[in-house]
Amino acid sequence: MITVAVVFYSASGSTRQLAAAVAGGAATVPGVNVMQSEIASTDISAGRFCNSKLLEELTSADAIIFGSPTYMGSVSAQFKAFADASSECWEPQLWANKIAAGFTIGTNFSGDQLHTLQYLQILANQQGMLWVGLDNPGNQKGSELNRLGAQSGLIAHSADGLLDETDLLTAHYLGQRVAQLSKKFVG
Template identity: 80%
Template sequence: MIKVAVVFHSAGGTTRQLATAVVAGAATVQGVTVMQAEIAGADISAGRFRNNPLLEQLDSADAIVFGSPTYMGSVSAQFKAFADATSERWEQQLWANKIAAGFTIGSNFSGDQLHTLQYLQILANQQGMLWAGLDLPGNHNAAGLNRLGAQSGVIAQSADGLLNETDLLSARYLGQRVAQLSKRFAA
């Protein structure tokens, strides 16, 4: 059984909606179990992420999809605290050769969300993971998926807390893609 984990921070709920869509997409692939884990304020003490059971669960995953809202051109402070806490995994390369992907949302159409995806990609590369972007040219399919044209992962936009349905479908597609690639890689 392939295990896909979706770990994310959400402040206003939109990143959580994207995470739920990623989970739903991954769950459509037979032979895949999916774990959804939200980084919570209670996980952080004195600026440090302290949820070892979650990190240990991620150690056993075949793929990890990272999600964070874009704040001031990068991941949220809560997600950054999580990323910093993965340094012990980095030392031992516990996440090496896992599939990785990412998603983000911002209030502007070009609010530096690409930088957030690049941060997530660098985190995955430092861990020795294999990054899976979108294989969808922006807005060039019948469903209009990848509406904002990011090949590195899902970028969504919402200024009012309401998500565009196409962004949710793109997140669902990403989850399905990660699950399929994980099965292919495991074979």
Template identity: 80%
Template sequence: MIKVAVVFHSAGGSTRQLAAAVAAGAATEPTVNVIHAEIAGVDIRAGRFRNSKLLAQLTNADAIVFGSPTYMGSVSAQFKAFADASSEHWETQLWANKVAAGFTIGSNFSGDQLHTLQYLQILANQHGMLWAGLDIPGNHNTAGLNRLGAQSGLIAQSADGLLNETDLLTAHYLGRRVAQLSKRFAA
């Protein structure tokens, strides 16, 4: 059984919706178990992320998909606290050779969401993970997936909290892609 973890922080609910679509996409693959891991405010005490159970789940996963809203050009403070806490796993490379991917959402069409994806990719690379971007040229597939044209991962946009259906379909596609790649590497 392949385990794909979707770990994310959501403030207003739109990142949570994307995470659910990523998880649903991964779950479409037979023999894939999805771990839905939301970073919550209660996990952060005195500025430090403290949830050893969640970190252990991620260590046992074959793939990790990271998600965060874009705030001030990067990940949310809650996600950053999680990333900082993952350094204990970095030292021993417990996440090395896992498949990784990422997604983000912002209120503007070009509101530095790419930087958030790059942050997530660097985090994965520091852990020795194998990054899976989108293999869909922006707006060049028949379903119109990847409408904002990011190859590094999923960038979504919403100014009012309502998600574009195409962004949700792209999130579903990303989850399925990560599950398929994880199965390929496990074989």
């Protein structure tokens, strides 16, 4: 059995909706167990992420999909605290050779959301993980998967908290893609 973990922070609920769609996509692949973990405010004390149990659970996963809203051109402070704490896994390379992917959402069409994906990708690379992006080119018409055209991962947009159905379908596809590649890689 392959385990795909989806770890994310959500302030308003839109990142949580994307995480559920990502997890739902991964769960459609036979032989895949999905672990969905939301970074909570109670996980952070004096600016530091303090949930060592979550880090241990992620260490046992075969793939980790990271998610954060884009705030001021990067991940949220809560996700950054989690990423900083993951340095405990860095030196012994506990996450090395795991599959990784990422997703983000913002209120502007750009909002420097690509930087958030690049931050997540660098985090994965520092951990020795193997990054998976989207394998569909995006659509100029906006009606197919990957409507905003990000190849590095999922970028979604919502100005009012309501998610575009295409973004949710792309999130589902990303989860499915990571699960399938994890089975190939681990199996």
